[in-house]
Amino acid sequence: MTLTTFAVEKFAVAKVYVIAYEGCYAGSLSNPQDLYMVANAHWREQYQGREGEFEWQTLSLGGEPVVTASHLKIAVDGPFVDLETGSIIVVPAMAYPGGRELNKKLESLSEIINWLVKQYANNCIICTHCTGSFILAESGLLNGHSATTSWWLAEQFRQRYPEITLKADQLVVDEGRLLTGGANGAEMLAALIMVERYMGRAVASQCARTLLVDTNLTQQAPYLILPRQKQHSDSLMLEIQDYLEKNLSDAFSLERLAQRFCISSRTLMRRFKEAVGDTPNSYLQNLRIEAAKKLFEATSLSTDAVMLRIGYADTSSFTRLFQRKTGLSPRAYRMKFGLAPRGEQISSM
Incomplete structure (x- = not known):
């Protein structure tokens, strides 16, 4: 993966807000936070005395604990609030409910989706991956943009959201303030992009080496199963x-x-x-x-x-x-x- 190039600017704090909801994946929720913690350590080591670090909180709709897909109970820092301009929002993937149950699941997340729209209007950045791409797509924010999701969900995503250009072969699609990714691991690559934006390529590369994140893995194409496309009545x-x-x-x-x-x-x-x-x-x-x-x-x-x-x-x-x-x-x-x-x-x- 070639990390995007941004000039390193002096910054006080980059705020990250991770969204917790019932049935989300625990790793998808916690992995980016671990990476931001490692990034802070490398930043302090490399730029002693220089301001700048990531801070993060985990939020749920009512500020109550949530139970993840693997039945871990996650305590949160508070309820949804209006975020500071430029905040980074991480939307974890959800356990895929399958078939018609997907509609019900997405409907149950409507308050979260509406909140995302409001925060995006306040210049926030939204990072998600896998089934989380469906949550972001429901907001309409991806219409007219490119996105990706897990390779095995590509056909369903393409049919459901025809106004979004799906790049199913890509592991991460960076649209500036909208980042979508494929399956497990893509959330780490998206977080690395954020680290590079705020802390530069050197720190991002150190994080990748420390956590063994393969930045050369940029495509899902080798894993794609080309669809049989038989969901029709002819x-x-x-x-x-x-x-x-x-x-x-x-x-x-x-x-x-x-x-x-x-x-x-x-x-x-x-x-x-x-x-x-x-x-x-x-x-x-x-x-x-x-x-x-x-x-x-x-x-x-x-x-x-x-x-x-x-x-x-x-x-x-x-x-x-x-x-x-x-x-x-x-x-x-x-x-x-x-x-x-x-x-x-x-x-x-």
Whole structure:
């Protein structure tokens, strides 16, 4: 991760307010506070006698203790109040309720969401990640901006918030005063961005080394599972999707596919895009890349053997597509997630 560059200015205190609510993740709530504590120690060590430190409080809606998703009871410092201009707000992720329960959960957080809108208008910074991105998105503050969330929630986020540009491959998206992140660990990267803004790159780098935060991890793309996209009611398109899944290695032809299902090419393209949100060829590419990932993870087949098994004959084309979809070359992906192929020595990318 390349930390954003800001000039280090003399500051008295940077106020951080961590929001606690029922069912939030304890680590998501406490990890940034630990990092700010370490940042203060490095700041004092590096700039003895120079003013500046982070101060933080944990707030809940009524100032009452809350119980986290892992059943830890968290005492807080007080209730919600109007914050000082420029304060940093940390919204932890919530345990994902799933399906229709998500609506109920977000509705139960409406007072928190309204409070976030008010504080943002007072020039506050809001940092969140994972399911917390849904909380921030409900406020409308992200409309017209870019954001990210956990890779496995990407499709639901994209459908629910079409006015937000989702960058699901990114681990952290920094929009200045709105920072969103992916899954576990992204809250630490967002906090490091805040440390760099206030204390500079040297202190941020020291914090990363002290807490073993991998600042080179910037993408979720290698972890993405490309969606099957079957949440629609077009039965013919579902049949076509099933056919493509079962015939991955066949050469793709839109005309032949249309003939097989007694439909015109133009109608097939239109209905497929309406139902699936993608073209048949792009959908097939996703299926093939997912199949390749599984083969790299679970077998010792060579890259050429994997490529041929899923329907590609040109190595450079396959490698470019794989890298575009996953953020890694086939060799790098196998190094990270899979088994070494027979006869290949994997020592470097």
